[in-house]
Amino acid sequence: MKRVPVSNGFPMIRGAVMGPIVRALDAAAADCDALLAEFGLSRRQLSDPYEIVPLGRYVGAFERAAQVLDEPGLGLRLGNELQLTEMGPAGLVFMSSPTLGAAIRKFTDALASWQSGTLVDLVRDNAWPMWSYRIAHASIWPRRQDAEYSMSAMCHMIRQVYGASWMPVEVHFEHAAPADIKPYMRIFRVPVRFQQPANGVVLHPHDLDAPLKSADTQLARMMERHATDLIKRDTVPHDLVDQVRDLVTRRLAREKLVVADIARDLGLSNRSLQRHLSEAGTSVREIIREERQRSVAVLREQDGMTNAAVARAVGYADATVLWRATRNWGRAD
Incomplete structure (x- = not known):
């Protein structure tokens, strides 16, 4: 099984995937903004479909939404309502490929532009090919909603391009079976197996051809190129210090920077993160200070930038707080 190397660092996903969850919460008149805030997210942040969101936050928000809506099968339902365009270039590559086998293979490769930290592959080790999907980070758990959304979405995508009557051979899930499996039978219409090594959709061999x-060959090529460009643009360095720096830079103005949150987003414990950074001669606090100093220096060179605007851009409440911070920076230097 191959890892979808959507980034070389912390596990991430594009903000567009939160769209169906937000719509479901809004349709039920639930307090969507409060739920997003609980996971360090906001509508403003998610208004950009290409925004990078830590995978763990997305998975946690999905689980919480199912609880708030009292809908254990939320992932199943939303996957069955998916619009291919919501999967970005991966969805359009799937739709425009010449055969179903090519669609699944190209989709799997292009998925690298949309999320990372996952093990995804079209496995053909035996007579029955299977599209397999699993989050690589064991610490991201529970993750039932994401798994069920992914399997439901794949079946829905196939039916959109192949025909509504299509059915898989069977569907696998890594989590335990819930008390009520009727929703699974309505969505998949085939045997569903739980507590499997990975989540998967088993297909008939002839389906692939x-x-x-x-x-649409031209569209497929364009979307494959777009996916490749996205992967190159948003690749995160292997070096842990640079990964922390990248996370800090991305969210400097949008949220409170907490060491525990950064560690979680990197798939590490708080203690482990701080130990590794200490061995590298730095710390989260030091990296935040350096990135704020760098950003302030750049922003102050721009015409029309007030001290208040600069302060907000680097995560400070107002110009006074920024002034105090710059004094402390001078002492530290």
Whole structure:
């Protein structure tokens, strides 16, 4: 099984994937803003579909939304309502590929532009090919909603391009079976197996050669190129210090920077993160200070930037707090 190397660092996902969850919460008149805030997210942040969101926060918000809506099968339902365009270039590559097999393979490769920290592959070790999906980080748990959304979405995508009557051979989930499995039967219409090594959709071998009416070679090439460009643009360095620096830079003005949150987003414990940074001769606090200093220096060179605007851009409440911080920086230097 291959890892989808959507980034070389912390596990991430594009903000667009939160769209169905936000719509479900709004449709039920739930307090969506409070739920997003609970996981360090906001509508403003998610208004950009390409925004990078830590995978763990997305998974946690999905689980919490199912609880708030009292809908254990939320992931199943939303996956079955997915619009291919919400998967970015991966969805459009899927739709425009010449055969179902090519669609699944190209989708799996292009998914690297949309999320990371996952093990995804089209496995053909035996007579029955299986599209397999699993989050690589064991610490991101529970993750039932994401798993069920992914399997439901894949089946829904296949039916959109192959025909509504299509059915898989069976569907696998890594988590335990819930008390009520009727929703699974309504969505998949085939046997569903739980507590499996990975989540997966098992297909008939002949399905892979099926031609797709939605095939568009030119669009497929364009979307593959777009996905490749996104992967290159948002690649995160292997070096842990640079990964922390990247996280800090991305969210400097949008949220309170907490060491425990940064450690969680990197898939590490608080203690482990601080130990590794200490061995590298730095700390989260030092990195935040350096990035704020760098940002302030750049912003102050721009015409029309007031001290209040600069302060907000680096996560300070007002110009007075920024002034105090700059004095402390001078003493530290």
